[in-house]
Amino acid sequence: MRYLLLPLLLLSHLALAEPAELDWLELMPEADRQALEAMPEISHDGAEQDGAFYTPGGLRQQDQSLPPVMYSAKTVATLDGKPVRLGGYPVPLESDAEGRSTLFFLVPYPGACIHVPPPPPNQLVLVRYPRGIELADIYAPLWVSGTLRVEPVSNELADAAYALDAGSVRLVEEADL
Template sequence: MLGPRDENGYANLDWSHMVPPEDIKTLENAPPVLHVGNQRMKQIGTLHTVGALNNQKVKLSGYVVPLESDDDGKMVEFFFVPFYGACIHVPPPPPNMLIHVKLVKGIDTPSLYSPFTLKGVLRTEVTQNAMAASAYDMVDASLGTYREADADADRLRQAFE
């Protein structure tokens, strides 16, 4: 389920491994992701998680959907998602393919279309807001520049297009 750990103990995680086997059928019947229009589409899927991922140090590549900023305009809360534009004008990923992140210190809000690598301790923790629900969150999180060696975010992006 998890790839080999790096020198800091982080294991590569593939987004598809966050979905329990019984929920895979939901993904197979998901509506297509279309990057057109300006209406948000309904989120499908469940809050079921893979228990073995709870409290694991992981890293994965994906995209940022900003949620909250601090008084200085720095992003302090976001969803991390497997494809760009998620939750904005396309259907949100299933809750068990969304990670809710709160940063200790705010950062400049990144582009929605730029891939990043997220590292931290993954937890099975539900978050729900007006935008979407997530079945996972991450603590001790850091967001870094995506490098091809980190993961294959391009393959995942193409799978959702």
Template structure:
């Protein structure tokens, strides 16, 4: 009986330390940006954008037209996922950012043309996220969905709602 209690206590402590319940941890999918590109979309335009790096607005010769996406994938709809990326704030206050675009690279939507909609995620944070630096990568964990959204910065193909946001530690 004692070993069962010790096992259960260890499991509970692990869940508290990880801040994720054992059931969620078991069902959590770690995604990469390539997972969001539907089959048949080569992603070559994304590679071209990544090569730009962070540039000043007046250095762009292509303008700020968003690249076309061939579509989105619904393979992860309703699943709890974790995805690393960079924050492009949309709604923020003194307490932090509550709504933002998660982008695959630094400067997307601000210093370079927006990636295709299938490479952008609209995130609604559970708690305001305090940004220290826009160049810091984050990881977002929450319920994933396919949903077309339009902001003044870009068209977005996905959402993660009630997300937990923290610094990404590769």
């Protein structure tokens, strides 16, 4: 009996463990990563200095003079259907009756909705979280865990190359760092 208990405990621990952490650059194909690393320094000045929350065009790329990698929607097919944990910053889209965000973009850096240029579509993830989370501060980083999908998403604010059906969303805590 004792020999049966140990495997069951181990399996229950693994079932509760969070999925493997995914780095934002892993969402880009290798050619895009190399192009991004080779890209010259660009200005990130934007509407933030004016106190604006969303720039005209939102997270859509407006500057047509940037290298093609800044418009890339190329994805990594092997990530489709994978359970992942991704850290990032929310750009709220929809809320429930209690004001909890149930649909938002997750972006790799804070204030992506007001910085210029915004991230390319393969660096934007639409998060669906029916349980919702209260987002008091869009500059507070989140951990989002769930199933990642290669799924082109387009709305008035942005184009994204991925969507994530979240099982859990939580604020990053001091102990995580």
